[in-house]
């Protein structure tokens with residue numbers, strides 16, 4: 001359900017030309033379908049980038065509200081422009097800050113984690129307090145372009161190896177989590193869907 005096709009096209013082009021890692025078509029399609037199916041109305045996104053996923057999430061229904069956090073100024077300003085173009089200022093609130101510094105008290109039906117992959121455990125632990133009673137936490141890039149399943153020795157860069165290790169740690173953290181049950185979906189770059197255990201017994 002993509003409404004402003006022209007804007008969406010422009011955002012994709014911008015992302016491509018400026019190396020902004022927006023979600024893949026498959027990933028965003030799954031995510032928006034999930035929101036529609038589960039009647040998701042209030043969304044908190046960690047990692048706005050230029051507002052691509054933010055806008056597509058807001059367009060899943062007329063009464064969806066998205067709050068999204070971005071720490072990079074250039075991307076934040078680009079996101080502001082895009083939200084205006086899409087005429088979604090009333091339903092999208094953009095916050096320019098490090099997500100780990102932001103104080104939020106509201107509750108959300110969906111918390112979408114798509115920021116610095118090495119910080120995923122911190123984001124999860126911090127923002128689970130903002131989850132509504134039937135809420136879901138979804139994390140993007142669990143496969144990290146297939147590198148998570150690759151032999152570590154084949155990854156040449158030390159920083160990249162470190163990052164992949166962090167994503168694996170996060171996966172174990174989710175698998176062992178006593179409060180949340182997590183389903184790993186092999187769509188896009190890999191999504192982790194975490195639901196409070198008490199909600200589906």
Ligand code: SAH
Nearest residue numbers: 022023047049052053070071098099115116
């Ligand atoms: N959700 C976007 C893509 C986000 S890319 C989409 O699919 O369209 C990840 C973004 O997270 C980057 O722009 C990066 O600057 C931002 N980011 C990383 N760590 C962050 C943090 N701690 N707080 C806020 N933003 C962060």
Ligand code: MG
Nearest residue numbers: 023114140141
């Ligand atoms: Mg992502």
